[in-house]
Each structure stands twice: as C-alpha cells, then as structure tokens.
C-alpha cells in the first residue's frame with residue numbers, strides 16, 4: 169500500500185498573528201509550485217487556528233497541538249477536539265513529549281484524547297519516543313512498545329491515526345539518530361502496529377520521524393521505506409526552512 173507522505177509543522181508555543189505571514193508564504197509557494205503527492209500540515213498555537221484555516225485554504229491542512237478528552241465543560245485553559253474541529257482543524261498532535269513532561273500526561277490520557285479526536289472527526293498524530301536516559305539504558309524498543317500499546321486506542325486505523333516517532337533527546341538539539349537507527353526503529357514500530365492492529369493497518373499507517381529535522385537532513389530520512397514524513401518543530405516556523413523539507417518528501 170502506498171502511503172501519502174505527511175510533513176507536519178509543530179509551531180509549539182511560538183507564533184503570533186504576524187507570524188501567520190509565514191503560513192501565507194508557504195501556501196503561496198505550494199500553490200504555485202506544488203509538492204506533488206505530499207500532504208502538508210501546520211499546527212499553530214490554538215489561538216491562531218481559526219485565522220490559519222482561512223489563510224491555508226485547501227493547500228495546507230491545519231491542526232491543533234493538544235485536545236482535552238472531554239467535549240466541553242469546566243476545564244479552564246483547555247481546548248477540546250470538538251472546538252478544534254469547529255475552528256476548521258483536521259488533525260491534532262497528541263502525546264507530544266513536551267505535553268508528557270510539562271503536563272505529566274500518561275499514555276492512558278493520550279489514548280483517551282485520541283478517542284475524543286476521532287469522535288470529532290480529527291486525525292490523531294500520536295507521539296512516542298524515548299528519553300536520552302532510556303536510550304542509554306538500551307530501553308528504546310521497550311519504551312516504544314509500551315507507548316504503542318497504551319497510547320494508541322483500539323480502533324486506530326490509517327485513516328484516523330498517524331504515529332510520530334520523536335526521540336526526546338533529538339528534539340530541538342540538532343542531534344538525530346543515524347539514518348540506519350531511524351530505519352530500524354521505524355521498522356520496529358511498524359511491526360508493533362502490525363501486532364496490535366493487523367498487517368493491513370500497519371501497511372497503511374503513516375509513521376513520521378521528528379527531532380531536529382531540517383532541510384539538510386530531510387531527504388536522507390524521508391528516503392527510508394518506513395519513514396512516511398516528518399514532524400518538524402523549529403524548521404517549520406519559517407517558509408524558507410519548511411518548504412525544502414516538504415519538497416524533499418516528494419517520491
């Protein structure tokens with residue numbers, strides 16, 4: 169099964185209304201010179217989503233960075249999947265390591281959020297990844313297996329779920345695993361998805377790599393058979409940095 173590459177930009181807690189000019193520049197460039205066959209997604213801070221949706225049109229999908237598992241209610245400061253959908257989002261990042269660390273999110277909560285995302289018609293981009301201490305203790309595969317088991321609810325399909333593998337130690341550091349390590353780890357992840365959801369689901373489900381992806385390393389990472397795109401942080405903030413990554417994903 170062929171999988172449409174997804175290049176997803178996570179703006180994290182960066183951006184402003186003025187920064188949406190960068191999104192407009194991405195949309196204009198991709199409109200004039202499409203990255204054929206590549207799906208492009210930008211996940212700005214929640215407060216910018218509605219305006220981003222207006223600017224992005226059909227060229228760039230817009231997503232959230234988190235969603236509360238409940239649809240509405242007394243949850244000060246939170247945003248629900250239903251609200252993201254209402255604002256025009258199509259995707260939501262869940263279980264990012266910064267949420268797991270900053271907000272103590274456990275995999276069970278991530279799974280509940282994914283179910284809420286699906287119920288609202290959003291695609292869940294579910295993040296997994298080992299810390300540096302876990303890597304140094306040779307626990308990477310055990311950690312990933314556990315996160316796949318507990319963060320992805322029953323019912324995950326290629327249509328409703330994307331998995332993003334982000335080694336925590338590679339995020340924002342300029343360090344990445346070797347290309348061979350990324351290939352082996354993604355193959356392991358796909359194998360575990362097959363164990364849980366069956367071979368057909370594993371064949372169709374996209375697995376993104378994230379962690380210090382930039383124009384200079386994107387092509388070699390995206391050329392790997394089990395790497396179906398990238399979750400990009402810092403290099404997604406500027407059109408000039410992000411567009412070459414989108415183009416590197418073309419087959």
Ligand SMILES: O=C[C@H](O)COP(=O)(O)O
Nearest residue numbers: 178339340379380401402
């Ligand atoms: O969600 C994106 C990742 O955390 C990667 O961030 P980075 O590209 O700045 O390393």
